[in-house]
Amino acid sequence: MAPTPSSIISLSTENPIDDFVQAAKIILKFADNILSNPNEEKYRKIRLGNPTVETKLLPIVGALECIFEMGFQEDGEYLTLPRTSPISQVKTIRDSLIQEIQKVSPVSVNGPQAAGGSVQPTRSISQPRPSTSAILPNYQQLERQFFQKIESNLSHVLKYENQGLQAKARHVIPTQHLIEKAQKSFQALAQSGNVGDIGIRDCLILELLAWFKNSFFKWVDAPPCDTCGGKPTSVGMATPTADDTRWGAGRVENYKCEKCQKFIRFPRYNSPEKLLETRCGRCGEWANCFTLCCRAMGFEARYVLDWTDHVWTEVYSPSQKRWLHCDPCENICDKPLLYESGWGKQLTYVLAFSADEVQDVSWRYSSKHSELLTRRRECRETWLVQVLHKLWNGKLSSVTDTRKQEMVNRLLTELVEFITPKSTEGQNLSGRTTGSLAWRQARGEVGTTSAESKPEYVFNLTEDEKKSKTFHIRYSCAKDEYVRMSDLDADKVVGFSSCLFKCEEMFRKEEQDWKMVYLARKERSSKSSLTWKFDFKGLKISKLEVRISSAVYEDGVISWLLCSDSTCAMLKGSNEFQTVHDLEGEDGMTITADLSGGKGDNAWQHTQLFRQSNTDLEFCPYEVKVHFA
Numbered sequence: 001m002a003p004t005p006s007s008i009i010s011l012s013t014e015n016p017i018d019d020f021v022q023a024a025k026i027i028l029k030f031a032d033n034i035l036s037n038p039n040e041e042k043y044r045k046i047r048l049g050n051p052t053v054e055t056k057l058l059p060i061v062g063a064l065e066c067i068f069e070m071g072f073q074e075d076g077e078y079l080t081l082p083r084t085s086p087i088s089q090v091k092t093i094r095d096s097l098i099q100e101i102q103k104v105s106p107v108s109v110n111g112p113q114a115a116g117g118s119v120q121p122t123r124s125i126s127q128p129r130p131s132t133s134a135i136l137p138n139y140q141q142l143e144r145q146f147f148q149k150i151e152s153n154l155s156h157v158l159k160y161e162n163q164g165l166q167a168k169a170r171h172v173i174p175t176q177h178l179i180e181k182a183q184k185s186f187q188a189l190a191q192s193g194n195v196g197d198i199g200i201r202d203c204l205i206l207e208l209l210a211w212f213k214n215s216f217f218k219w220v221d222a223p224p225c226d227t228c229g230g231k232p233t234s235v236g237m238a239t240p241t242a243d244d245t246r247w248g249a250g251r252v253e254n255y256k257c258e259k260c261q262k263f264i265r266f267p268r269y270n271s272p273e274k275l276l277e278t279r280c281g282r283c284g285e286w287a288n289c290f291t292l293c294c295r296a297m298g299f300e301a302r303y304v305l306d307w308t309d310h311v312w313t314e315v316y317s318p319s320q321k322r323w324l325h326c327d328p329c330e331n332i333c334d335k336p337l338l339y340e341s342g343w344g345k346q347l348t349y350v351l352a353f354s355a356d357e358v359q360d361v362s363w364r365y366s367s368k369h370s371e372l373l374t375r376r377r378e379c380r381e382t383w384l385v386q387v388l389h390k391l392w393n394g395k396l397s398s399v400t401d402t403r404k405q406e407m408v409n410r411l412l413t414e415l416v417e418f419i420t421p422k423s424t425e426g427q428n429l430s431g432r433t434t435g436s437l438a439w440r441q442a443r444g445e446v447g448t449t450s451a452e453s454k455p456e457y458v459f460n461l462t463e464d465e466k467k468s469k470t471f472h473i474r475y476s477c478a479k480d481e482y483v484r485m486s487d488l489d490a491d492k493v494v495g496f497s498s499c500l501f502k503c504e505e506m507f508r509k510e511e512q513d514w515k516m517v518y519l520a521r522k523e524r525s526s527k528s529s530l531t532w533k534f535d536f537k538g539l540k541i542s543k544l545e546v547r548i549s550s551a552v553y554e555d556g557v558i559s560w561l562l563c564s565d566s567t568c569a570m571l572k573g574s575n576e577f578q579t580v581h582d583l584e585g586e587d588g589m590t591i592t593a594d595l596s597g598g599k600g601d602n603a604w605q606h607t608q609l610f611r612q613s614n615t616d617l618e619f620c621p622y623e624v625k626v627h628f629a
Contacts (some may be wrong), residue, residue, distance in 0.1 A: 004096050005237065007069045008253050010062030012100045013145050014307070016377045021104065023060040024097045026052060027067065034081065042082040045597070046072065047600035057574075059346055063308055069093055073233050073562055074221075082233060084256075089236045140205035141381045147387060153353045154391070156270070157303050158293040158541040161355050165273050169296035172216070172276060176208040176327075181494075184481070188494045199319030202301070205326065206333055208297060212290050214243075215510040218280040219523070222255055223266045230259030238265050247274040257529070287311035290328035297481050298400045302352040304361065307378070321413060325364070331507075336365045337422055337492065348375045355483055356407065358394050360388055363418035455498050459534045462487045469539065474620035475499075477517045477610040480508060483620075499588065503531035509605075518611035520595075521604040527596040534622075536587045539628035544580045546591070548573055549610050549621035556606030557597040573609075575621065 012020050033043040034043040046053060046067065068094045071085030081090075159165065166327030180494045182203035189203075198337035219602045222232050232255035240252050250269030268284070269275055275289035287303060291313045294301035300316040302323070312327040332338060339345040352361040362592040373381075392411075396404050464487045465471050475496065482499050484490040496519055497503050505528035509520045521528040550558045562572035564586035571578060571591075583589055589627045598606030610621035 003064070004067050004100070005093060007062050007065035008093070008096045008100055012062075012104070014061040014149075014378075016142075017104050019060055019118065022103060023057055023063045024101050026057055027063065027070075028094060028097055030067070030099075031070065031097075034090050034096065035087065038087055039050060039184045044083075046079040048078065048536065053321050057189070057466045059308070061307070061511070066093055066097070067236060069236055071234065081474055084233075094145075101555070105548040121284065139380060139383075143383055146379045146384075150351065150358060150387070150391070153303065153305055153351070154358055154496065157291070157353045158355055159272055160292050160301070160303075165597040166296040168273065168276055169293050173208075173293060174211065175297070177225050178204060179210060181480070183496045185217075185286065187250075188498075190490075191491050192267055197320050199317065202319060202324075204534055205294070205299060205315050205324065208293065209290075209326055209328060209333055211510065212286075212293060212614040212615070214327050214507060216279060216330065217286055217289060219286075219329070220266070220280045220282065221349070223264050225257035225260060225262055228257065228260045230257040232257045232264050235263070238263075241268065244269075247271040248485075284311050286329045287313055288329075290326070294326075300354070302357075302359075304350060304352045306339065306345075306347065306365075306369065307349040307351075308347055310345070320411075322417065323361075323364075323414065327419075337367055337495050340366050340368065345376060347372055349378065356399070357392050358388060359392075359411075360384065361418075362415075363421075367423065369421050455502055457533070458501060459499070461536060461539065462490060463491070469532075471536070471626040471628075473499075473609065473624050476617065476620045477519065477612050477622075477624040478614050478616050480517075495603050497530075500530050502529065502531040502592075504529050506530050506595075509608075513615050516611060518612045521602050521607060524601075525604060527594065529592060529594045530592050533589055533590045534624070534626075536626070536628065538587070540585050540587055541547055541583050541589075542623075542629040543579045543627040544583055544589075545623075545625040546571065546575050546580060547575065547621065547623040548591070549612075550591070550593070551608045551611050552597075553606040553608075554599040554603075555597050556603070557595070557606050558609070559594045561592045561594070562589060563592070565589045577623070585629075 009462060011023065011517075030043075030046060033040075037043050048054070049057075056441050058069075067079060070081065070090045072079040075620050091357070103355040108556045147481045152191055182200055185203040185206070186195075186198075186200040189198060191406070194400075222234065224230075225232055230280075235254050235256045238254035240249055244250075244267045246254055247267070249267035250270075253266040253268065255266060256262070257264060268280060268281070270288065272288050272292040275281065275285050276292070279289075281289075288311070291301050291303045294315055296315060302314040304312050304325075306312075312325065314323040315326050317324050321562070324334045325338075326333050327338065330338070335342075339349055347362060347366055349360070350602060351367050354361045362372060362376075363369060384576060389499075395418075398406065399407070459473065470486045474483050474485055475481070476483070477496070480494060480496060482493040492501055496508055497506070505525040506519055507522055507523045508517065510517050519530075546562070548560055548571060549558070552558055552573075553567065558573055560573060562569045562571055562583065564583050565588065566586070569580055569582040571580070580614070593609060596608035598604065611620055
């Protein structure tokens with residue numbers, strides 16, 4: 001007997017039984033329609049916006065993966081089964097689903113008849129659903145599976161404590177560079193008087209997040225063809241090799257290049273050591289490797305598992321005396337309501353794992369505790385509390401009295417935090433950004449469209465500048481700081497966005513391999529822009545010089561526009577100063593860069609501002625010099 005596909009195992013074991021049966025029957029209907037009508041195009045398309053798909057498939061763990069294992073691929077607002085995809089894979093999924101349904105449901109589902117016989121799929125699927133009492137959760141079985149999942153993750157996080165593995169992680173992390181950036185950020189906060197209870201280690205975790213997202217790890221929807229660079233399509237799953245298994249890849253996705261017909265394997269590695277080498281994957285790989293990096297940098301970190309199929313990290317802040325939510329996929333820190341209110345996820349269980357403990361932290365990630373409770377049907381709440389408390393006490397027994405008291409105090413603080421649901425006000429939550437649009441829509445994680453937060457910084461003249469009738473600002477992308485040359489008593493400002501009036505879909509990219517830095521559009525964004533605003537009230541421009549370095553590749557487009565209240569001038573990106581006469585006599589202006597275009601998955605990299613070597617600390621690719629009449 002062939003092994004049960006991993007997606008079906010997830011579907012049958014990680015959902016309440018009635019949800020599994022309902023989802024399985026919908027998938028069976030898709031499969032039977034294809035098997036009965038293999039040449040009918042309409043049966044090879046599934047619209048993601050279909051109400052049945054939206055409400056009865058997408059929220060169910062493993063359901064979408066089953067459809068992908070049948071051979072379906074993302075195609076805009078549809079999932080499509082290509083003509084080239086083998087029908088045998090559809091039949092494999094169908095037969096496995098029938099077997100799993102028969103294990104848990106008293107309803108008979110007709111299996112394949114004898115060879116040569118016809119299959120009657122619709123008749124079996126359209127039978128009345130069993131009564132609720134017939135498929136009430138068997139808590140003994142469900143809780144056994146739940147406990148196995150807890151034990152598996154508690155065992156996994158012990159890998160992060162391996163000192164040799166932590167040393168390997170530190171070898172690839174630019175530790176000193178991140179510390180220096182954190183020190184600059186902390187100094188800037190201190191000078192602005194906005195430090196509060198933030199410590200320098202909090203600034204360091206932000207720098208580690210940004211480096212991991214922008215320079216170290218890469219998101220993979222489908223692996224590119226390493227022979228011709230062509231676009232591959234999914235053709236189901238491949239058999240893991242001994243080496244795959246060694247590195248924890250029990251699942252290996254199989255793809256075929258449309259151009260050269262080569263097969264490409266994508267092992268889903270679960271070994272943080274291997275991920276330091278491959279540096280790519282989806283949310284599981286990201287959180288797995290990032291949690292190791294946090295431990296390697298000396299942070300207390302927890303691996304956080306969301307039962308509705310996402311993972312991230314929590315890092316403890318000694319200065320704030322609380323756990324901080326850190327999502328490396330999104331480069332986001334301390335926005336725990338992101339998933340529920342931003343992505344629109346229907347959370348159930350969220351557990352945090354470390355070498356010291358396992359905690360139910362679901363309440364940190366929801367502002368709708370009552371609704372969340374109604375969806376928790378995989379175990380009894382009393383059972384979960386008892387199990388977690390027993391495991392926690394077991395961990396406490398092996399630590400020092402000092403550490404024990406520290407953990408008790410932390411737990412009490414955490415429980416108090418959970419009592420009051422959080423508010424989403426002022427959090428600027430948005431939908432998911434990693435993964436293709438179709439994938440994010442399919443998972444219901446796009447969220448609602450909202451404008452990006454606007455810095456709204458305006459350059460105003462200081463008294464010294466008014467007296468000298470000059471204004472001169474420089475920005476170094478290598479240092480990521482602004483220096484006011486016309487008033488050297490003014491503080492340096494760290495962070496490119498700190499002096500922007502508007503900023504949409506931009507970030508600072510560091511290329512560790514090429515040792516280059518630049519400002520770019522956020523990954524997968526089709527366009528972006530940023531604006532600087534200058535108010536010279538009381539004085540008139542007599543001479544204006546600007547240096548605005550930019551670079552485009554493929555068919556990328558960058559347009560520069562310099563405007564006052566009454567006129568505008570188009571500028572060209574250049575390493576040289578340009579003298580602009582159009583704004584002479586004006587008392588204010590804005591400089592705006594709009595970025596768009598580019599080709600393929602890396603289109604965002606085809607428009608770059610202020611590209612320079614990260615060791616070039618003298619040249620400033622952005623400068624504005626103004627003399628006043």
